[in-house]
Amino acid sequence: MCEPFIRGYQYNFIRNQADYVLHTLRTVGDPKVVEGVRSSAQAKVAELFPDVTDSRMTMLESIADLRTGEDLQKYVQGLEPYLTAFPPITEQQIRKLFPKNKKLKLPDLAQIDFRYVSYLSWIDISTNKMFIVYHKDGKFVGVEGRFTETNKKSYCFVCNRYEKLALFSAISRKRPTNASPDYYKSVGNYVCTDGHVCNKNVTDIAPLEKFIEAVVE
Structure with a gap:
């Protein structure tokens, strides 16, 4: 039985590296350049899992052996049994977060x-709010904020891809020492309007974690 160890954003990162290897193979004629891209992709994928040293690493490092589109498809499909799903969460648990x-x-x-899914998000159009649920340090964290459509495309702060964006702004729960009773601080950034698309694109969860820390912790 496969022991899951690949998170959603890591899977996306590996898939992107595999795509780049194959793209280079198809478009670059210099063998040295191709070999350099293969080695770089192999090293970057290995860096994601410093504690993995068994046959799973052999599987991951076979990214350097891709030759065809079929190879890529088989490689990516071979990763799927090792995906670590977003922890199970119930409607009741979500309601307790908000x-x-x-x-x-x-x-x-x-x-x-x-x-x-690296993070769960949805929009309530009736209240112009966006809700985000993330799992960190063994517990669920909820962030809600105002959702303002921009009607434009640019780069999402979470996935760093060029997508349709909205401004997501949340009131920070942090309060400086001796802050006045009416003190508040808004933390905002531009995020994909479609959380499903964002989850497919995200390859590094650190920007989202930094945002959540600014609001919650």
């Missing part, structure tokens, strides 16, 4: 393939 929202509208959890 206790002030008595009429909270929730996503259809049954329709989500959590293997490919």
Whole structure:
């Protein structure tokens, strides 16, 4: 039985590296350049899993052996049994993360393939709010904020891909020492309007974690 160890964003990163290897093979005629790209992809993938030293690393490092589109498909499909799904979460657990929202509208959890989810997000158009649920240090964290459509494309702060964006702004729960009773600080950034698309694109979860820390911790 396969022991899952690849998170969704890591899977996306590996897939992107595999795509780049194959693209280079098809478009570059210099064998040295191709070999350099192969070695770089192999090293970058290995760096994601410093504690993996068994046959799983052999599997990961076979990214350097890709030759055809079929090879790429088999390689990526071979990773899927090792995907670590977003931890199971119930509607009740989500509601507890946002206790002030008595009429909270929730996503259809049954329709989500959590293997490919690095973070859970959804939009409530009726209140112009976006909700984010993330799992960190063994517990779920919820962040809610104002959702303002921009009607433009640019780079999302989470996935760093060129997508349709909205401004997501949340009130920080942090309060400086001796802050006045009416003190508040808003933390905002531009994020994909489609959380599903963002989850497919994200290859580094650090920017999202930094944002959540600025709001919650």
